[in-house]
Amino acid sequence: MTLLGGSALWLALLLGVWGAIAGFAGGRTGRPDLQRSARHAVFAMCAALLTAVFSLEWALFHHDFNVEYVAAYTSRNLPTFYIWSALYAGQRGSLLFWATVLTIFGSLAQLLTAGRHRVYLPYVAAVTTVVAGFFVCVMLFAANPFDRLPYTPLDGRGMNPQLQNPGMVFHPPMLYLGYISITIPFAFAMAALLSKRLDADWLVAIRKWTLLSWLFLSVGICLGMWWAYVELGWGGYWAWDPVENASLLPWLTMTAFLHSVMIQEKRGMLKKWNLALIIGSWLLSILGTFITRSGVISSVHSFTQSGVGYFFLAFLVIAGVTSFTLYAKRLPLLEAETRLESMVSREASFLFNNLLFVGIAFSVLFGTLFPILSEAVRGTKVTVGPPFFNLVNIPLGLALLLLTGIGPLIAWRRASLPNLRRQFAVPSTAFGFTLLMLLVVGVRDIGALLAIACGGFVAGTIAQEFWRGTTARHRQYGESWPLALARLVGRNRRRYGGYIVHAGIVMLFFAFAGMAFKTETEATLRPGESATIKSPYGWTYTFTHLGISQYDALNRLVTAGTVEVRRDGKRLGLLTTEKRQHVDALGRSTFEPSTEVGIRSDLREDLYVVLGGVVNGSEQAVYRFTINPLVWWVWYGGMVVALGGLVVMWPGGGVPAVKRAQAGYMVKLVGKT
C-alpha cells in the first residue's frame, strides 16, 4: 500500500503542475477546454491525495512498522481512536492531511460556485493546485510519509501521551481546516486580481468560505485552549506560545476582514484594504506553519519541528512577493466608489475596529519574532513570554472590547447627537453599574475591573439590540415574544448571529479577567493529611489525600492519587489525578511519565489538582492545588462564539449579500438623486 501511496503523491504533483498551467492559461486566454482541464485537475489531484491518505491509514491500522511514520507515531496497543489521528500526529502525515483537505476544499469551490462567479474558477483552480502542489513537493523531497526503515521493529514508539487526549483528536484538524480554508478566499482574491474583476462579486463568492475559515479557526483555537488546560497541567489555557500566537494571527486578520467587508458590500469602500487583509491572512497562515515546523522560535510544540520549515519560508517569501506585486499593479482599479460622510458613523467605527485588530496582530507577530530580531540586531538572546504579551496586548484588547460595544450603536453613514444619546444610554449605564458593583465587592485589579466593566457595556449593547428588535416585531406583527425573537434572529442572521458572537467574546473576556485571581499552592501529604487553600470568593477548600492506587490500563501503567474535597467543611466529592507511564505492547516504557489533571469545574471557579509525584516510593504524595476562577466561561464562551458563527453562516434568511452589495451602490445613487 505504501507503494500506492508514494505513487499517488507523484501523480498528485504532476496533476498539480498541470492544473496550475491549465488554470492560469485557461483564465488568461479564456479557452474553455483548458478551463475544464484545470477544474478536472483539481478533482484528480484530490482523488490522488485521498488515495495517499487511504494508503497511510491502511499502514497505520495494519501496524506496518516498516514504514518509518507508522513506527514513530503508533504502537500495537494504541487505542483505535488515536490510530486515526496519528495521520496528523506527526510532521509528514499532517502535510499529507493539509494537502488533501486543501484539494477537497478546492473541489468543493469548483462544484459549489455558481452563476457569474464561475469566471474566477480557472484561476482559483490554478492557485489551489499551486499551493497543494507545494505541500506535495515538501512531502516528496523532504518529508515523505511513506519512507521505509531498513528493518522492521517489533512494535512502534507510540503516540506522544500528550496527544492521546480527545481534544487533540479534534483540535489540530480544526485548526488545519481553518488555515487551509483561508486558501480558497485567497485563491478568489488572486483570481479577482488576475482577471481584473474587482467589483463586489468576488467578495460574495468567498463570503461563506471566509466565515467557514473563521469558524474553524475559532473552534480550533478554543479546543487548543481546552487541550492545554486539561492535558499540559500548568493550570492555564493560553501561554502566548509562538505556535498559539501563530494560530491567533490569521484569526485576528480574518475577524478584521469580516467587519470591513461589510463596508465594501454596503458602501463600495475599502476595496484595497479587504484584498490586503485576505492576502495577509493567508500569508499569516503559512507563516504560522513555518513557525510551527521550523523550530526557529522556541516553542512547547517541539514535537512538530523539522527542517521543512525552510521550504515554508521560501514559499512564504515567493508567495508574498508575487501576490503583493500583483496587488500593487491593480491598485488603480481598486478606488472606492463612495466616500465616508461622517467621522461619527459605523463605517468609521469599523475602521478603528480594523486598526485595533491589525494592531494586535502586529503586536503579537512582533513579540513572537522579536527574539530573532534582537539576536540579529544586537546579538542578544531574549525571551518574550506571557508577561510581555499581557502587558502590551491587554490595553489593545480592552479598547477592542469597548469598540465591540460601540460599533453597533452608531448608524451607518452619519449618526446624529440625539440618536447617539439614545443609543448609548443603556450600555453606558451597564458599564457604570458593573464597575460600581465590582468596586463594592472589593475587586481592585485594574485589568479585571476594566475587562468586566467593558464586557458590561457590550452586553448592554447586545441586550438593547435584541430588545428593540424583538419589541418591534412583537408590536408590528403581534407575534409572541419567543416567536418574535426567533424570527428576528432567523430573518437577520448575519446581524444577530454577529451579536451572538459578540456575546461569546464578552464571556471570554469575563473568563480572562478571572485569571487575575488565580491561586495556587503545593503540598506534600500523607494519606489522611489535608491541605487548605483560600478561594478568591472567600471560601476555604480542604483537600484530603486519601491514598495512591496503581493499576494497568491498555497502553499505560497508572498511578492515581485521590483527594477528598470540602468547601467550608461541606463535602463536594473526590478528585483523582494520575501519573501515566505509557508502554508499548512489549511492556517497554515509551515516554516520560505524563500527568493527568483532576478538575472540578463550575460557573465560579475550577479546582485543579495535579499529582506531582511521590516521596520515597511511598503513598506520601506531592500535589499542586490551583483555584482558577471563571474558567468555565472560556469553554462556554467559545461555544457561543461558534454558535453565533453558525447562525451567520446558516443558509437563507436575511437579505443575500449580493443584493446588499447592489443595494449599497443604490444608496449612493439615491443620495445623489
Add this chain to the structure above:
Amino acid sequence: MKPSDGRTSLPRAERGGRSDCTRRQFLAGVVGWVAFQSVSLTVSQSDTLPGAGPTGKLGDPRRAGRPLEPVTARDNLAAIQAIEKRLKCTCGCNLDIYTCRTTDFTCSVSPALHQQVLARYEAGQSGEQIIAAFVAEHGPAILMAPPRRGFNLVAYFLPSVVVVIAGVLLTLALRRWTRLAGDRPAVAPAAGPPASPAELERLRHELERIDA
C-alpha cells in the same frame, strides 16, 4: 491397652495427605492468624490516619515518575513564586521556573534553579538582586520578558506607537475624506440600475428598515 480407632495411628500419607493437628495446635494457629491479620490491618489503617505512622509503599514507584522531595513552606512563599515566574527554565520547555517545576515533574533543571533561588533568598538577597544574579549568570534570555531598556524598548513600545500613529493618521484621513465627500461627488459606478425617483425612495426606506 486402649483400643485404637484405626485412624489417628495411620501414617500421614495413608490419610490422603491431610495434616494432622491437635486441638491445642489448631487454637494456636487460629490465634496466630488473628494476630497476624490484626497487625496487617493496623499497618494499612495507619494510611488513613492524619500524619500518623508510616505510609504504605507503592508496588512500582517508577510508574509515579521521578522521586520528589517533600514540599516545604518556603517553596510556597509568594515572594519565591513571584521571582520564579519572572525567570525562564533553561531545560528548553519555554516555561518559567515555577510553572516548570510544578508542571513538568520529569524536569531536573527547574528544581535545581528553584534551589538556587531559595539559597539566594535565604541569604538575604531581594527579588531584584536574585533576578540580577540570574541574568549575570545566564544572560537576559533567562528573563520571561526582555528587560525594559535599550533596544528592548522597541518591543514594548513599537506596537502601541504604531497603533497610536495609525489611529492619528486614520483620524486625519477620515476628516479629509468626509470633507472631500462634502466638496465633490463620489466616483460614479460604471452603470447604475435604471430606477424612477419613486422606486429609489422606496429603496431608501427598505435600506433604512434593514439597517434599523
